[in-house]
Every structure is written in structure tokens, then in C-alpha cells.
Amino acid sequence: MVEITDVVCSLCGCVCDDIVLEVENNKVVKVKRGACSVGKSKLLGHERIKSPMIRENGELKECSYDEAIKKSAEILYKSRRPLLYGWSSTVCEADKVGVELTEDLGAVMDNTASVCHGPSVLAIQDVGLPSCTLGEVKNRADLVIYWGANPAQAHANHMKRYSYVSKGYWTAEGKKGKKLVVVDVRKTMTAKMADVFVQVEQGQDYPVFSALRAILQGHEDVVPDKVGGVPKEQLLELANMVKEAKFVMTFFGMGVTHTGARHNNIVNAIQFTRAAHLHTKASIMPLRGHYNVAGINQVCTWETGFPFAIEMARGYAWYNPGELSATDLLYRGDCDAAMIIASDPGAHFPGESLKHLAKIPVIQIDPYANPTTEFADVVIPVAVSGIEAEGNVYRMDNIPIRLRKILDTDYLPDEEILERILTEVRALREKEGE
Amino acid sequence: MEGMNVNLISGRTTVQGQNLDSKLTEKYFGEVARCDMNGSDMEKLGVAKDDNVKVTTAYGAVVVKAKQDDGNPEGLIFIPMGPWCNAVVSGDTHGAGMPSFKGIDAEIEKTEEEVLQVKELMRTYMG
Numbered sequence: 298m299v300e301i302t303d304v305v306c307s308l309c310g311c312v313c314d315d316i317v318l319e320v321e322n323n324k325v326v327k328v329k330r331g332a333c334s335v336g337k338s339k340l341l342g343h344e345r346i347k348s349p350m351i352r353e354n355g356e357l358k359e360c361s362y363d364e365a366i367k368k369s370a371e372i373l374y375k376s377r378r379p380l381l382y383g384w385s386s387t388v389c390e391a392d393k394v395g396v397e398l399t400e401d402l403g404a405v406m407d408n409t410a411s412v413c414h415g416p417s418v419l420a421i422q423d424v425g426l427p428s429c430t431l432g433e434v435k436n437r438a439d440l441v442i443y444w445g446a447n448p449a450q451a452h453a454n455h456m457k458r459y460s461y462v463s464k465g466y467w468t469a470e471g472k473k474g475k476k477l478v479v480v481d482v483r484k485t486m487t488a489k490m491a492d493v494f495v496q497v498e499q500g501q502d503y504p505v506f507s508a509l510r511a512i513l514q515g516h517e518d519v520v521p522d523k524v525g526g527v528p529k530e531q532l533l534e535l536a537n538m539v540k541e542a543k544f545v546m547t548f549f550g551m552g553v554t555h556t557g558a559r560h561n562n563i564v565n566a567i568q569f570t571r572a573a574h575l576h577t578k579a580s581i582m583p584l585r586g587h588y589n590v591a592g593i594n595q596v597c598t599w600e601t602g603f604p605f606a607i608e609m610a611r612g613y614a615w616y617n618p619g620e621l622s623a624t625d626l627l628y629r630g631d632c633d634a635a636m637i638i639a640s641d642p643g644a645h646f647p648g649e650s651l652k653h654l655a656k657i658p659v660i661q662i663d664p665y666a667n668p669t670t671e672f673a674d675v676v677i678p679v680a681v682s683g684i685e686a687e688g689n690v691y692r693m694d695n696i697p698i699r700l701r702k703i704l705d706t707d708y709l710p711d712e713e714i715l716e717r718i719l720t721e722v723r724a725l726r727e728k729e730g731e
Numbered sequence: 732m733e734g735m736n737v738n739l740i741s742g743r744t745t746v747q748g749q750n751l752d753s754k755l756t757e758k759y760f761g762e763v764a765r766c767d768m769n770g771s772d773m774e775k776l777g778v779a780k781d782d783n784v785k786v787t788t789a790y791g792a793v794v795v796k797a798k799q800d801d802g803n804p805e806g807l808i809f810i811p812m813g814p815w816c817n818a819v820v821s822g823d824t825h826g827a828g829m830p831s832f833k834g835i836d837a838e839i840e841k842t843e844e845e846v847l848q849v850k851e852l853m854r855t856y857m858g
């Protein structure tokens with residue numbers, strides 16, 4: 298038995314990096330410290346796809362890596378408009394090859410931001426983001442606001458490591474010296490911990506942000522008695538808490554990106570933070586879901602200029618969320634093949650979009666079988682990044698962290714699979730040109 | 732009683748997260764193919780815990796298990812993010828790029844129909 302320290306969890310955007318594991322016979326036998334129950338479940342492992350597979354007469358049949366890679370290259374090369382989607386649960390090194398493959402194929406490349414914080418990205422492009430690192434939150438924030446987010450269940454270590462419960466340089470007393478506000482439509486597990494729970498009517502976040510902005514800017518007279526289901530007295534109380542705090546930190550989740558005014562909700566959340574600047578220090582950050590969704594946005598941006606929903610068919614990068622986002626593309630039936638890597642649209646896309654995925658050839662690259670496997674014509678199992686493969690990822694505050702390799706494996710890493718597909722695609726093109 | 736008009740939202744849960752990489756298991760099925768609602772809504776529908784309910788929207792219908800959570804205000808139902816909820820979500824983002832995963836007009840009713848397993852649910856998309 299070997300104890301391994303400083304293991305990095307490759308599950309959610311918290312990217313906890315102080316996990317202690319026990320490994321025996323190339324297996325994680327115990328997660329001793331540092332991981333939440335969700336991270337623990339990942340580290341202890343799940344049933345894997347055993348071999349590469351190709352669908353023949355409706356059945357997936359085992360094959361070699363070479364055959365699966367060749368078949369994938371053929372599908373992509375033949376396709377007139379392939380969609381390459383996912384990219385958030387793998388490392389930046391693989392994502393970089395993904396951009397090269399997209400360029401080579403003239404494909405559409407989209408990542409899971411388009412179904413989580415895509416609207417936040419649009420809002421940030423619109424008005425910027427007064428943000429900071431999680432380290433600063435830990436050391437400075439004395440008022441923590443979670444808006445439309447339930448970290449107690451979705452990012453279970455977040456409060457402990459970085460915000461409400463953590464102890465930092467100017468926050469040595471931990472939660473004793475801090476206040477927690479939760480704004481949500483239902484009383485979640487996180488809301489039950491809050492000093493103040495603000496229950497907003499579903500879809501009414503925008504006017505609530507506006508009312509808070511008005512109060513912070515000295516115009517409380519224009520605020521009616523109730524806004525979005527929230528009584529004016531509570532809005533005044535919240536505004537006062539903001540004014541009195543030394544450092545206000547707002548984290549927001551999919552409660553505001555998935556509904557109502559979408560990116561405009563986030564624009565207003567950012568403007569609320571700006572209004573708080575009239576009185577004190579304040580910062581704001583999206584709670585990113587997958588461990589490297591921030592990383593694929595980084596890679597796409599430095600390689601193409603745009604963070605998601607990109608098309609390379611014109612020979613240069615074209616960006617148009619709403620047209621090129623994977624759900625839209627599939628809903629319109631606007632792609633004729635798909636490669637799904639490190640994500641699971643079968644589980645997380647609207648059924649209406651999946652109807653098209655069922656019609657076109659699909660390549661799946663993933664360590665685990667999932668609903669997307671049902672649509673796949675080629676299945677390529679890979680090493681689990683952060684357990685069997687190393688590489689760089691970006692935490693939700695855009696801090697790069699290196700994932701470690703803990704276990705040996707015969708599975709190939711994403712990066713190598715993608716490189717080999719790219720080589721095969723180029724070989725097909727050369728052959729045709731002869 | 733007949734169906735009731737409700738507002739449907741989705742979101743993450745701990746057990747859903749624990750089974751992100753094991754979605755074909757009973758554990759995932761038990762957690763995600765369910766619908767949380769206020770006790771008084773359950774009473775109005777005449778359903779008890781683990782009774783089957785059918786949720787219908789303009790985009791589809793899905794059968795899930797009922798579960799009480801009084802954290803939900805009356806008229807607001809929650810289905811954990813995943814295949815069952817997405818069976819009734821629209822693919823049309825109206826150019827915004829983000830589907831409405833929350834705030835969906837829905838009707839909910841008690842049903843004797845079975846909850847589909849994940850593979851059966853995926854097969855319904857293969858026309």
C-alpha cells in the first residue's frame with residue numbers, strides 16, 4: 298500500500314488539489330482526505346468501457362484501437378459538416394489537438410459551456426468581469442453570496458476550501474466572521490445554511506438584481522414593495538449587508554444562466570457587483586461545473602479567438618452561439634456527423650436535439666459508457682485524466698493546475714487518440730489527392 | 732384529480748454527481764428519474780412517495796417517481812438534470828444558444844405508466 302498526497306480531483310470546477318489516497322496493486326483503495334463524496338466516488342472508480350467498439354448491424358462489436366481510430370477518421374473525413382463536441386472533462390493538451398482537428402476538417406467545435414455558463418461568457422464579453430482568484434476569496438471575503446447555485450450538492454468542497462467556511466489571512470475566524478447569503482427559487486441544502494435566504498420567484502432574477510443596483514446607487518425610492526417575489530425590506534437588508542462588508546463575493550450558477558433573460562441576467566449580476574463598488578470591495582465569479590470547462594474556453598480562445606461555438610469551415614474561425622452551439626446545431630439537423638469527447642450529451646441535451654444525434658454517425662471518446670453510447674457508431678475508451686493521465690486544467694477562477702497520473706493503464710489518453718485520428722484524416726486527404 | 736400546471740426546473744444533486752460516470756446504474760436511475768415537489772402539491776395530485784407521475788410539456792412527456800421536498804414552493808417541481816428531465820426540454824434556444832433547462836411550463840399528473848430505463852429512453856429518439 299502506498300499513500301499518495303496532493304492528488305488533484307478531476308471532477309468539478311473546484312479542482313481540489315490536496316487529496317490523500319491509498320493505492321494498492323495499481324488501484325485506489327481508499328480516499329483518506331481532501332475529497333468530497335462526489336470526488337471520492339470518481340477517484341474510487343466506476344465500471345469502464347472494456348475495448349474500442351464499432352457498431353455493426355445495430356450491435357457494438359469489440360475491435361482494436363487501430364480499427365476504431367481508422368473508422369473515426371473515415372467518418373469525419375467523409376462528413377461535410379462534422380460537430381466536435383465536449384472537451385470539458387479532459388486536459389488542455391487534448392483540447393489543443395481538438396482545435397487542430399477542427400481546423401483540419403473545417404468542422405464546428407463546441408464545448409459544454411454552451412449548456413452551462415455559455416451565457417456568462419457572453420455577458421463577460423459584453424461588460425467584462427470584476428473577478429479575482431479563489432485564494433483572494435478565501436483570504437478576504439466576509440460576505441459570500443451564492444446566487445442560483447447549490448454548492449452544498451454541486452461543488453461540495455467549495456465553501457470549505459474557498460469561501461464561507463474557509464479560514465484565510467483576513468478571515469482567520471472562518472464562518473464566525475462571515476455572512477452567507479443564498480438567493481434561490483427553492484430552499485436548497487445550501488440555502489438551509491445561509492444567514493439570509495432570499496427566495497426569488499423562478500425566472501425573476503433580473504429585476505431583483507436591478508432593484509439591488511438601484512438601492513446601492515441611492516435610488517431606493519424607485520423600488521416597489523416587492524420585486525420578483527422578494528419584499529423590499531429584504532432587499533434593503535441585503536443592500537445594507539453589502540455596504541457594511543469589507544469584501545463581497547458573489548458566486549452564481551445555472552439558476553441564472555438556464556432561464557429567463559439568460560446572459561442578460563449575468564450582465565445585471567456583474568452590474569450589481571459594480572454598484573457594490575460604490576461602497577466597498579466586491580467581486581463575482583461563475584461556479585464552473587466540469588473540472589476543465591474553464592480550460593477548454595481558454596484553449597479555444599487562445600487558438601481561435603473565441604471560447605465556444607466556433608466553426609472553421611470558412612478557413613478562419615467564425616463564432617456564433619445560438620447558431621453553432623451544439624444543441625442548436627443538432628436541433629436544426631445542421632451537422633452530418635458528430636464526435637463526442639469527454640462529455641455526455643445523451644444525458645444532458647434536450648431530447649429534441651438528440652433526435653438528430655440518433656440519425657448521424659457518432660464517435661464517442663470517453664472512459665465510461667453512458668447514454669451517449671446508445672447513439673455511438675464508434676466507441677473509443679480512454680484513460681481517465683487526473684487518475685491515469687496527466688495534463689493541465691483550469692480551475693473555475695482560471696488558475697491552471699496540473700493533473701497527476703496516479704495509476705498505470707493500457708488505455709490511451711485523449712490526446713494520443715486525437716493525434717492519431719488527425720494523422721489518419723490527413724492520410725485520407727493525401728490519398729485522395731494522389 | 733386531473734393534471735396540475737406547474738413550473739419545471741432541473742439541477743444538480745449530490746447522488747447525481749456521484750454517478751456522473753456510472754449513469755447506467757440503478758443508483759443513477761433512482762436519483763435522477765424522479766421529481767421533487769412540495770407536500771401539498773403531492774396531496775393535490777393524490778400521490779405518495781415513489782408513485783409514478785407523468786410530466787408533460789409542449790416538447791414531450793416523461794414518467795418519473797414522485798418525491799416530497801418542501802424546500803420547493805408550491806407549483807415548482809424539480810427533476811435532477813439528466814435524461815428524464817431533458818425528455819421534456821425544448822431544443823430551440825431562440826438564437827440564445829442556451830436551452831431553457833429551468834422555467835418550463837409543464838403539466839403533472841398521477842400515472843400508472845412505467846418509468847423508462849435510460850437505454851429505453853434513448854431508444855425513443857431513434858425514430
Ligand code: SF4
Pocket residue numbers: 306307308309310311312313331332333334335336337452453454455
Ligand atoms: S469539490 Fe469538486 S474537485 Fe473538489 S473533491 Fe469534490 S468533486 Fe472533486
